[in-house]
Amino acid sequence: MIKERLEEINKNVIVDRVYYKYLDGKKGHWGKTYTLNEEDYKWFIKQAEQAYAFEKSYKRTIKKQHEQIIQLREQNKLYCEAIEKGINATRYTNQEVAYILREALEESK
Numbered sequence: 001m002i003k004e005r006l007e008e009i010n011k012n013v014i015v016d017r018v019y020y021k022y023l024d025g026k027k028g029h030w031g032k033t034y035t036l037n038e039e040d041y042k043w044f045i046k047q048a049e050q051a052y053a054f055e056k057s058y059k060r061t062i063k064k065q066h067e068q069i070i071q072l073r074e075q076n077k078l079y080c081e082a083i084e085k086g087i088n089a090t091r092y093t094n095q096e097v098a099y100i101l102r103e104a105l106e107e108s109k
Contacts, residue, residue, distance in 0.1 A: 002047075009040045080108060 014035040021028035036044070083105045091098040 005043065009036065009043070012037060012040060076108065080105060083108075 016033045016035070017030060018033050019028055019030055083101050087098050087101045087105070090101070
């Protein structure tokens, strides 16, 4: 739908060739002006506002995910430390448990 709308606006735009003259007397240059009807102008403004809102939402989401990653890494570090303590506590009394904990620790790294 957006592609078709852009194609329609491109067909309806009025392009004029104009000469831009500088007030300080320096040599000007030729350029183009583009004139849109009011409906097309409002549509572009709406699209820009939606893109801006999407970008803000995207940045908030990325920030939250980054914070969650930091939190999860810290939590994982604590779990690994707890497993290490469990391995040290059981290595002589229950080698099977120590082995299982060692495997779990290796898989988490």
